[in-house]
Each structure stands twice: as structure tokens, then as C-alpha cells.
Amino acid sequence: MLVTWKYRPRGTFLDSLDPRSRWITSFLILFAMVPIWHPYVMVGYFCLSMTQFFLSRLTWQETKRVWFFIIFLIVIVIGLNAIITGRGGPGEIQRLEPHVLWERSFNILGATWTPNITVEKIGFGITQMFRMMGTAVLFFIIPWTIDPSKYGVTFSGMGIPYRFAFSMDLAFRFVPTLARDFATTVDSQRARGYEVERLEGGLITQIRRVAPLIVPVVMNAIVNGEDITNAMDLRCFGQDKRTWIGKLQYRTRDYFWIGIGVAVFLGALYLNWGLNLENFFVPTWFYGLFGVVP
Amino acid sequence: MKDSNMWSFGTRQVVYAAIGAALYGVFSWATNFIPLPSVGNVTFRPAVVIPAFFGVAFGPLVGFLAGGIGNVLGDFLSGWGFFWNWSLGNGLMGLIPGLMAASVVSFKDRGTITKAIMYAIGGVVVGMLFASLTEMFTSGIDISTALVGYFTPAAIGNAIVIAVLLPIVMVAYDAVAARSGR
Amino acid sequence: MLDIIKHVHHTPRTLMTAETNALPLSIRDLKFTYRIREQAAIENINLDLHPGELMLVAGASGSGKTTLMRCINGLIPRSYRGKLEGDMRLFGQSLADLTMAELSQQVGTLLQDPERQIVASYVVNEVAFGLENLGLPREEILPRVDEALDYLNIGYLRDRETFSLSGGEKQKVALAGVLAMRPRILILDEPLASLDPASAFEALELFRHLADEGISIMLVEHRVDDVLAIKPDSVFYMENGREMYKGAPDGLMAVADYHRIKLPAEYVLQRARSEAPSVFTPAVGENNGAGPQLLAQFKNVTFRYDKDLPNVLQDVSFDIHTGDIIAILGPNGAGKSTLVKHALGLLKPTSGEVLLQGESTRTKTVAQAAHTVGYVFQNPGQMLFAPTVQEELAFGPKNLRMDAATVTTNVDWAIETVNMEEYRESPPLALSYGQQKRVSIAAILAMRSRLLMMDEPTAGQDYWNYRAFMDSILQMPGFGAVIFITHDVDLALVYANRILLLADGQLAADGPPAKVMADEALLRRCRVLPTSLLHLNLKHLPQTGRLMRAEELAHAIG
Structure with a gap:
């Protein structure tokens, strides 16, 4: 089993950034969006994430697995959420008068359960979709676009004690070796008649089989x-101060990138407290799509 | 060498955190190719025993990094991307069992194993709860959705795997630990 | 004191020697007892190491070599606890007064397996690691990294991933990482163990060169035979934690136990004359007088991992019969492991076929093939998992769906055959490496596989242990044929009755050892290095008619 990291240099603008500015801006944007439920702002958030995705020049072929995964997850979660309560995070749509499109009662073990679909739930679900996609796309490109050999120095450069940061580098170093060892062990046990493909017995037996x-x-x-x-002790690991030969340096473009993050963050604060545009609402035209008058 | 302070983080801890993380990552990825037991929408991922075990054997910080970094590596290798809140949750799954590391006398002692399982399941609950609840803020789901959709399947699957595999790994480690000259 | 060290460290070498006339290393009455043991691991050790001296530290495993090295490089008492007595001085300064950082800039250590000491994903980071830890400025580190790489002529590896390097390259990179710290004493702990003969020879010449440049070297090795080729300046020989011999290499031949460490064949020949002749009769393939049976057939096997990749095996054909003891010999990368994996069906041929007792591996699962072929991987640690030896051995037979009574009978027989009755209830993971090796053989025995295949059966064991191991396997009843992969020429010539010589995926020769090994040009073409034992055997071949171990040869030629 040969592992391959997803990263390769693509000569993009994103590649040329200091990984620290990538992390800082990503988290600034994420935290900026947490309190906001305004549907139009969420669409903007999604567009922002997608812009970063296009800047990465990742192809569909490279990333289709993660797209399927995210879409599957979002469909399940939003569907589940809509059926169970339809409410979200801070209980946004409770404030809104429901306009029911479909409703049915079930009797389960003596209790009545009445799932329904309302215009508000659909509107909320769509907003939620943009929000979840935005967040997923904001972060999922990281393995493809940040050089794995830079994690240690990046986190050390962001103030994490170097021992923790070095653990990260060392973990990356061990992955290919342990993947190879795992493949050898699988072969060794197959040589002893073990059949990896076969699942048999009860749940506990199945788990024990690994x-x-x-x-x-x-x-x-x-x-x-x-x-x-x-080996590490013999080469003096653990002194007070450690140098990393991997060099990180903020350049103009990094300040620009972080600047975008800061701007989005401040802008979100202003939307939230200055303009009070944080709340979820259903636009009038949306009701119109269902022939409902709010 | 047994460290008196379970929060100390020397060379040995750096190495075992990295090994735990790499193992967790590799097993998470490798089990994509192996049929895994599942019941309903609960899949049982054998890899989750790794952060719990590294916590019990090497302390809370090692457990935390094994779970946290390991989850990042597993997602990286499988091509799932990066989900920071689930990685932190996985870190907690290693950290909490690590809180009992200092009290371990023998890894094959029945009482110790029981205690380890309790702590590890506690870790699963806290870790998965953390990750599920952060989904409320990031994805805007309701708490019942978080509990039904995320927390319950993840926690049940992980807890059962740990209850089954942790004793096996601890007993095996007891034999290995006896060989170390430190 | 710190200032002195710093000063010395930044002073050019010549100046420093003039300043401190003291010996690089001087040890008096050294004794160490591990915290968890009662008996001292080493005792009464006295030695001096001179500038530019290449000292061979020899001894079987358990002789205390590793403990002595740990005392010198500071792991004892800093990482391994216990009671340390005696006096150790580094350039006149007591070792006890030095911090690990100070010590490791004077004493560099290359551990046995480079795979277990490389800590970085890229070569340049690996070489820089020690200097990074010392907190030197980048501007100083990078030139020193390049200097160390250039010195070992591996500048071209600088930006490579460490994982993808060959064994020999890994070791050079690890060595570069040690040399970048500019040590004045170098400890090499069994540096040849994981190398094939050609790389080992190259490594030894490099060590000689380093000593000639002024670094004092302690080379720990049980393959004395090989090390003598680079003419060490002195030898320190240990047994049971004590010094048995110290002085010029020649004197070692008279005192060392040639059963325990591998001495040059000529010396063994001379000394074995006075001993009772040893008798060694393999039991492989005994079947009550019935003629040899066909166990397996390789028919024009060609294999590649992917259609875009080159062939790893190219048109390989041969048969395996009962009674065969086959050594598959060849350098790393020749396709030895790939070949053996085909016998079990772990890999299926791209073209051609492999037949096990007449049936193609294409139509069999690996589990079905395991009834015929037992494959023992190199490192037993990669297969042991059960809480007791007994359960470990029952794993295979149960997988093969044998009934409970048969499982018990087979397990009992296997435990008895490998002489491990007293360990029946012990956890295999707690056993010594040699015992684990025996358990891995027993695991195959318990499945009643007729054909035993072993990948590098001697890896990780010292001379004494691997000889005992091979002797006992070949004398065990139950195997129809034995095949082992090795790059150790002596192992092949002593134990095999047939040799398959593999080079670049092709079968370069197949025949009895006396015939295949007599063609020295062929061996060299396949990057297999002849040994002193082979030369000696070939010299007497007209008289003996076959190849044999030196002890046997001593009596055969009278």
C-alpha cells in the first residue's frame, strides 16, 4: 500500500502564500460567519469560498470524492434536521409564522408525531446548504494546497510549542512507513490463512477479527x-530553542490575504451589530415561488 | 521510564504522539479498503482504539495529539478534506482516557482495563459531543439533529469498538512493555 | 565550563587537538547495572580510544556491546536508569559533567537500523535535524548540511523523500545527519545489519576513510569477518559483559569463540581441526524412501505491478521438489520477495503461471495456497498478536478450518518441534527476538504446510543465534522443502542444496551450490560478493566435491 499525499505544487497564487496566512484567513472567515444567518450573506460566504477553491485550480477529478461526500452529508443532515425540527442553530425560524405545504401525523408507540414541510423550512434548508458548503469548501482544499512538509514550521511559527509542532512533522514522516508495515502485516496474516474480505460471526466477533x-x-x-x-535524544532534541530550516516569511501578498480575512471579519461584525443583518428571514419572492402570501 | 507528571511532554511523548497519530491516520485510511462491520447507519471503525490506547499508555497529551493529528491525517489520506471540529473531538477522545495514565500499574490488570474502558468511553462521549455540538453553530442544525444525526451513530460505534479492542491492545502492550529496558 | 565547550566546538579541529592533549575517550573500571536487573550488564571495562583510531567492538548479542555504547553516548544514565560506576573521560573531561547537548556534539551515534533513526520526511531536514535542535542560525545550518552531504557524495539526494531511499542510501543520510554535528568520536552500532553485501562493503570503506580523516570510531559488529577487510586499528572483544580481548586484530583470532562471532574462514578452519567433527544432517523432505515429489512449479512467470511499470520478474521458470533446500540469492531489488510472494498467490503472475501441487494459484485463494506453502516474513513482530504462544499457533489452523482436535494436535506438535513447551502460555510479544522467530516458524508448522518459505531468515539475529536457528529448522521433521531468500552468500552455501541466482528479475542460474558459486564472474555480474568461506571452499572443491561450513571442511580435507 503506497500512500500519496494530495499536495503537489500547482504554481498558483494560493501556493505562493505563507501557510500561516492561509490558516489565519480561513479561521477569520469561519468565525465571522458563525453568528450570521442572513440568506443573502450566506450566498456571499459560499461565493467567497468558491473563489478560493477556483484559485486553487483543483480539478474535478482530484476532488470528486470529497464533493460527493460533502453533498451526501449535507443532504442527510439538512433532511434530517428538517424532518426532526426544522429549527437551526439559534432556533432561527421559530420566530417565523409557519406556512405549511405538507403535513401528516404518525402514531408511534402511542405518541403522535407530526412532521411537516413549510416554506420557512425549505428556505432555511437552502440557506443552510450554502452555509455548510461554504464552510466545507473553505477548508477541504487544505490537504491539496498546503505542503505536508511545512506543517511543523507553520504551527511553530503560529506560536505552538515546537515539541507539539514537531510531533506533527514526525507523524507525516511515519505515515508511509506504517502504511507499508500494515500492508506487510496483512500479507503475513493472509499467509496464515486469514481472509481479510470475510466478515463473519456476530458484531463483537467481527470487530475482534481486526x-x-x-x-x-x-x-x-x-x-x-x-x-x-x-536517536532524537542523541541529536539533542529538546533544548530550549529550536531552529526550523524551513523558512516562512510574510510577504506583501500575505498581508493582502490576511487583509481580506480581517476585512471579512470586520464586515461581518458590522453586518451583525451595525446593520442587524444577522438573522434568517424568508424573502417575499421566495414565498411567491410556492404561491403563498406571507 | 515512567514520568511522574502526566502532562510532561519530552522526546518520548513527541515520538509516541507522532506514532499514534500516524497509526490512527493509516488505519482510518486503510479500513476504506476493508469491509467493516456495520449495523444500520453505524459503521464500526477499528482505528478509533488508537487514540484511546495511546492516551492510556502515554498520557493525555499524547492521546490528544494521536487523536487530533491522526484524524487530520486520515482525512488527508482518504481525500475527505479537513474538518477541524471533528479533529478536535477526536483529540478529546484520546485526551480523556489519558487522564488515567498515571494510575496504570499493569496493562493486563482487570481493574485497570475496566477503568481504561470507562475513561475511553467517557472520552468518546465528550469528544463526539463536542464535535456534534460545534456542528450546531457551523451548520446551523438543531440540538436533536446533532444528537441523532451526528453524535449517536459516532458515539455508539466508537464506544463499542473501544470496549472490544482496547483490552486486546492493552494486554498485548503489557507484554511489549516488559521488554523495554528503560 | 559551558564556555569552554562552546569555544572548543567552534575552534578548528587542529587547534583543538593541540589544546587538549587528553585522549578522545578513556574508560576506567566501568560497571553498569540496569534498574530492572540485578546482575551488572557490563563490568570492569577499561579502554582508551586514540584520535583517528578505528576500533572494532566485537561480541555476540548479550555480550554488553550495546550497553557499553549507551554509556559512551550518554543514553546511560540519561534515558536508561540504573547504577553507573567507574570513570569515563572525553578529552580529559568527565562524561558525567556534560549535558546531552554538549556530549552529542562530541560523540555521534549511528544506530543499527537507519529506518528507526530517520526522523524527517526529506533528506535535507534529516541532515539538519541535530543542528536545528542546537538552535544554530539557518545560515549556518544549511552550509553544514551541504558539506555533510557532499562529504559522503550524496548531494544528489538532498531534496529526496527519506521514505523512498534504498537501505544503503538511508544509512548514508543518517550518517550525514550525525556528521553534520561534527563529532570527534563516532559510534557505529551494527551498521551492516540491514545492508546487502555490496552496500555493506561500501559502507565499511567509508568508515575507514572517516577514521583516516581523524575521527575516532568504535564500530560494533559481530560480522568480524567483513570488518577485518578494512583493517581496524584495534579490537575490543566482549563476552558476558566483560572484556575478553583488547589489542591488535590478529590476536583476536586466537581467543574469540568462532561459534559466537563470524571470523574469517581460514582461522576457523585452522582452529576447528582440533575439535570433534560436527555432524549436520538436514531432515527436509524425508518421506520414507519415496522419490522426490513435485510440490510447486513456476512456468514462465512474468510480473509487473502496473502496465506502465517495468517487469519485476521476467520469464522465470523452475520446479520445486521434496528434499529441495533452495537459497534464492541476489542483491536488493532483484525481485526475490516478489518471486516468493507468487508461490503463495499473494501476487498473481502478469503472464505465465504458478502451480501448487498441480493447481494454478489463479484458481486458489491465498488461504487455500497456505495448505501447501508456509511463508515466514522477515520480522516476526509483524505477525504476532495473540496473548499466548498457544493461541498464536492456533490462528493459522483455525483459519484453514481444521477441526478442534486437529488444531490441538498440530499446535502441540509445533510447540514441541521448536522446543518451546515452557513458553506455551507466554505472550509471544514478550519473548526475545530469536524466540519470536521460532514462534513464527511454529505457526507455519502448525498449519502443516509442506513447503516452508522464509524471507531473510537471519535478519536481526547475530551469528551464533542465526546458525542455531537455521540448524534447527533444517533438522525439523515435517517440511517437504525449504526455500529461503538471502543476500548472505555464506548462508546459502552452508545450508542450501540448490541455489537460484536472481538478477534484475531474471533467473541467472539454478543449480547445486558447487556449480553456481564456482562461477565468480557470474556472481559479480549479479552483484553478489564472494566471501572468504567461498574462496576457501572453491580452493578445496576438487577434493571435497561440494561446499560446506568451515568446521566441516577442516575435517574433510584432513
Whole structure:
């Protein structure tokens, strides 16, 4: 089993940014959007995320798996949410008078359950979709667009103690080795007649069946860890100060990028408290689509 | 060498946090290719035993990084992207069992194993609750949706896997630990 | 004191030697007892190491070599606790007064398996690691990294991923990481263990060169035979934690136990004459006088992983009969493991076919093939998982759906055959490496597979242990044929009755050892290096008619 990281240099504007500015701006935008439910603002948020996605020049082929995953998740979650309560985060649509399009009562174990579909729920669901897509697209491009060898120095540069940051680098270093070891163990056990494909027995038995595959890999890795620890101690790991040869430097374009993040953040604060545009509402034209007069 | 302070983070902890994270990432990814037991919409991911075990064996910080970084790596490898709140939740799944690391005398002791399972399941509850509840703010779902859609399937699956696999891994580690000269 | 160290560190080498006349290393009455043991691991150790001296530290496993090295590089007592007594001085300064940072800039250590000491994903980061930890400025680190890489002629690896390097390259990169810290003493802990003979030879020449440049080297190795080729300046030989010999290499031949460490064949030959002749009769393929049966057939097997990739195996054909003890010999990357994986059906041929007792592996699952072929992977740690040896051994037979009574009978027989009755209830993960190796063989025995295949069966074991291991496997009843992959020429010539020589995915030769090994040009073409034992055997071949171990040869030629 050969693992491959998704990252490769694509010569894009995003590539040329300091990874720290990428993280900072992404989180600024995320936090800016948390309190806001205004549907038009959410569409704007989604467009912002998509702009970043297009800047990354990722192809459909590379990312189709994650798109399917996100869309599947969103459909399930929004559907579930609509059926169960239809309410969202801060209970937005409770304030609105429901305009019922469909309703039915079920009797379950003596209790009556009345799911319905209202114009407000549909409107909320669509807003929610833009919001969830926006958030997912904002972050999911990270593995494709940030060089895995830069994580340690990036987080160290953002003030995380270097031991934690180095753990991250070391984890990336171990992944291909452990993936290979896992493949070897799978082969070893198959040589002893173990059939990976076969699921049999009850749930507990099925779960126990993976022990021969994971226990050897884990224990071997732990034993080898002693040598790695020694090797690191022998090369002075753990002094007060550590240099990272990977060089990170903020350049004009980074200040520009962070500037966008700050602007969005401040803009969101202004929308929220200055203009009071944070709340969810259903536009009149939307009611019109269903022939309903609010 | 047993560290007196469970929050200390020396070379050994750096190494085991990285190993735990890499293992969690690799197993999460590799089990994409192996049929996994499932009941309804609950899939049982054997990999989740890793952060719990690394917490119990090497302390809360190692557990936290094994779970947190490991989840990031698993998502990276599988091509799922990056979900920061679930990674933090996975970190908690390793951190909380780590709170009992200092009290471990023997990894094959029945009492210790029971206690480890309790802590680890506590970790699953807290970690998955954290991730599910943050979805309320980011995705704008209702608390019941968070509990039904996210929390329950994730927590039940993870808790059962841990209850089954954690004892096996702990007993195996007991034998390995006996060989270390430190 | 810190200032002195700093000053010394930044002073050019020549100046420093003039300043401190003390020896690089001087050890007096060293004794160490691990915290968890009662008996001392090493005791009464005295040695001096001179500038530019290449000292071979020899001894079997358990002789205390590793403990001694840990005392010198500071892991004892800093990482491994216990009672340390005696006096150790580094350039006249007591080792106990130095911090790890100070010490590691003087003493560099290369650990046994480069895979377990490389900590970075990229070569340049790996070499820079120590200097980064010392907090030196980037501007100083990068030139030193390039200097270390250029010194070892591996500048071209600078931006490569460490994972994709070959074993020999990994070791050079690890060494560069140590050299970048400019140590004045270098400890090399069994540096040849994970290398094939050609890379090992290259590595040894490099070590000699480093010593000639002025670095003092302690080279820990049980393959004394190979190390003598680079003419070490001195030898320190240990047994049971004590010094047995110290001095010029020649003197070692007279005192060292040639069963425990691998001495050059000529010396073994001389000394074995005075011993009782050893008798070694393999039991492989015994079937009560019935003639050899066909177990497996490779028919024009060609294999590649992907249609865009080159062939790993190219038109390989051969048969395996009962009674065969086959060594598959060839350098790394020749396709040895790929070949063996085909026998079990873990890989299926791209063209051609593999037949197991007449049936193609294409129509069989791996589990069905396991009835015929037992495959033991290199590292037993990669398969052991059960809480007891008994359960570990029952795993295979149960997978093969044998009934409970048969499982018990087979497990009992397997445990008995490998002589591990007393460990029946022990956790395999707590056993020593050699014992784990035996458990991995027993796991195959318990499945009653007729054909035993082993990948590098001697890896990770010292000379004494691997000889005992191979002797006992080949004397076990139950196997119809044994195949092992190795790059150790001596192992092949001592144990095999047939050799498959593999180079670049093709079968370069297939025949009895005396015939295949006599063609030195062929061996060299396949990057297999002849050894002193082979030369000695070939010299006496007209008289003996076959190849044999040096002890046996001593009596065969009278």
C-alpha cells in the first residue's frame, strides 16, 4: 500500500502564500460567519469560498470524492434536521409564522408525531446548504494546497510549542512507513490463512477479527519508537530553542490575504451589530415561488 | 521510564504522539479498503482504539495529539478534506482516557482495563459531543439533529469498538512493555 | 565550563587537538547495572580510544556491546536508569559533567537500523535535524548540511523523500545527519545489519576513510569477518559483559569463540581441526524412501505491478521438489520477495503461471495456497498478536478450518518441534527476538504446510543465534522443502542444496551450490560478493566435491 499525499505544487497564487496566512484567513472567515444567518450573506460566504477553491485550480477529478461526500452529508443532515425540527442553530425560524405545504401525523408507540414541510423550512434548508458548503469548501482544499512538509514550521511559527509542532512533522514522516508495515502485516496474516474480505460471526466477533491486523503493527511501531526516541535524544532534541530550516516569511501578498480575512471579519461584525443583518428571514419572492402570501 | 507528571511532554511523548497519530491516520485510511462491520447507519471503525490506547499508555497529551493529528491525517489520506471540529473531538477522545495514565500499574490488570474502558468511553462521549455540538453553530442544525444525526451513530460505534479492542491492545502492550529496558 | 565547550566546538579541529592533549575517550573500571536487573550488564571495562583510531567492538548479542555504547553516548544514565560506576573521560573531561547537548556534539551515534533513526520526511531536514535542535542560525545550518552531504557524495539526494531511499542510501543520510554535528568520536552500532553485501562493503570503506580523516570510531559488529577487510586499528572483544580481548586484530583470532562471532574462514578452519567433527544432517523432505515429489512449479512467470511499470520478474521458470533446500540469492531489488510472494498467490503472475501441487494459484485463494506453502516474513513482530504462544499457533489452523482436535494436535506438535513447551502460555510479544522467530516458524508448522518459505531468515539475529536457528529448522521433521531468500552468500552455501541466482528479475542460474558459486564472474555480474568461506571452499572443491561450513571442511580435507 503506497500512500500519496494530495499536495503537489500547482504554481498558483494560493501556493505562493505563507501557510500561516492561509490558516489565519480561513479561521477569520469561519468565525465571522458563525453568528450570521442572513440568506443573502450566506450566498456571499459560499461565493467567497468558491473563489478560493477556483484559485486553487483543483480539478474535478482530484476532488470528486470529497464533493460527493460533502453533498451526501449535507443532504442527510439538512433532511434530517428538517424532518426532526426544522429549527437551526439559534432556533432561527421559530420566530417565523409557519406556512405549511405538507403535513401528516404518525402514531408511534402511542405518541403522535407530526412532521411537516413549510416554506420557512425549505428556505432555511437552502440557506443552510450554502452555509455548510461554504464552510466545507473553505477548508477541504487544505490537504491539496498546503505542503505536508511545512506543517511543523507553520504551527511553530503560529506560536505552538515546537515539541507539539514537531510531533506533527514526525507523524507525516511515519505515515508511509506504517502504511507499508500494515500492508506487510496483512500479507503475513493472509499467509496464515486469514481472509481479510470475510466478515463473519456476530458484531463483537467481527470487530475482534481486526486484532491480528492492527496489534502487530501497533506493537512493532511502539518497539521501534524506543529507537527513534534514542536517536532524537542523541541529536539533542529538546533544548530550549529550536531552529526550523524551513523558512516562512510574510510577504506583501500575505498581508493582502490576511487583509481580506480581517476585512471579512470586520464586515461581518458590522453586518451583525451595525446593520442587524444577522438573522434568517424568508424573502417575499421566495414565498411567491410556492404561491403563498406571507 | 515512567514520568511522574502526566502532562510532561519530552522526546518520548513527541515520538509516541507522532506514532499514534500516524497509526490512527493509516488505519482510518486503510479500513476504506476493508469491509467493516456495520449495523444500520453505524459503521464500526477499528482505528478509533488508537487514540484511546495511546492516551492510556502515554498520557493525555499524547492521546490528544494521536487523536487530533491522526484524524487530520486520515482525512488527508482518504481525500475527505479537513474538518477541524471533528479533529478536535477526536483529540478529546484520546485526551480523556489519558487522564488515567498515571494510575496504570499493569496493562493486563482487570481493574485497570475496566477503568481504561470507562475513561475511553467517557472520552468518546465528550469528544463526539463536542464535535456534534460545534456542528450546531457551523451548520446551523438543531440540538436533536446533532444528537441523532451526528453524535449517536459516532458515539455508539466508537464506544463499542473501544470496549472490544482496547483490552486486546492493552494486554498485548503489557507484554511489549516488559521488554523495554528503560 | 559551558564556555569552554562552546569555544572548543567552534575552534578548528587542529587547534583543538593541540589544546587538549587528553585522549578522545578513556574508560576506567566501568560497571553498569540496569534498574530492572540485578546482575551488572557490563563490568570492569577499561579502554582508551586514540584520535583517528578505528576500533572494532566485537561480541555476540548479550555480550554488553550495546550497553557499553549507551554509556559512551550518554543514553546511560540519561534515558536508561540504573547504577553507573567507574570513570569515563572525553578529552580529559568527565562524561558525567556534560549535558546531552554538549556530549552529542562530541560523540555521534549511528544506530543499527537507519529506518528507526530517520526522523524527517526529506533528506535535507534529516541532515539538519541535530543542528536545528542546537538552535544554530539557518545560515549556518544549511552550509553544514551541504558539506555533510557532499562529504559522503550524496548531494544528489538532498531534496529526496527519506521514505523512498534504498537501505544503503538511508544509512548514508543518517550518517550525514550525525556528521553534520561534527563529532570527534563516532559510534557505529551494527551498521551492516540491514545492508546487502555490496552496500555493506561500501559502507565499511567509508568508515575507514572517516577514521583516516581523524575521527575516532568504535564500530560494533559481530560480522568480524567483513570488518577485518578494512583493517581496524584495534579490537575490543566482549563476552558476558566483560572484556575478553583488547589489542591488535590478529590476536583476536586466537581467543574469540568462532561459534559466537563470524571470523574469517581460514582461522576457523585452522582452529576447528582440533575439535570433534560436527555432524549436520538436514531432515527436509524425508518421506520414507519415496522419490522426490513435485510440490510447486513456476512456468514462465512474468510480473509487473502496473502496465506502465517495468517487469519485476521476467520469464522465470523452475520446479520445486521434496528434499529441495533452495537459497534464492541476489542483491536488493532483484525481485526475490516478489518471486516468493507468487508461490503463495499473494501476487498473481502478469503472464505465465504458478502451480501448487498441480493447481494454478489463479484458481486458489491465498488461504487455500497456505495448505501447501508456509511463508515466514522477515520480522516476526509483524505477525504476532495473540496473548499466548498457544493461541498464536492456533490462528493459522483455525483459519484453514481444521477441526478442534486437529488444531490441538498440530499446535502441540509445533510447540514441541521448536522446543518451546515452557513458553506455551507466554505472550509471544514478550519473548526475545530469536524466540519470536521460532514462534513464527511454529505457526507455519502448525498449519502443516509442506513447503516452508522464509524471507531473510537471519535478519536481526547475530551469528551464533542465526546458525542455531537455521540448524534447527533444517533438522525439523515435517517440511517437504525449504526455500529461503538471502543476500548472505555464506548462508546459502552452508545450508542450501540448490541455489537460484536472481538478477534484475531474471533467473541467472539454478543449480547445486558447487556449480553456481564456482562461477565468480557470474556472481559479480549479479552483484553478489564472494566471501572468504567461498574462496576457501572453491580452493578445496576438487577434493571435497561440494561446499560446506568451515568446521566441516577442516575435517574433510584432513
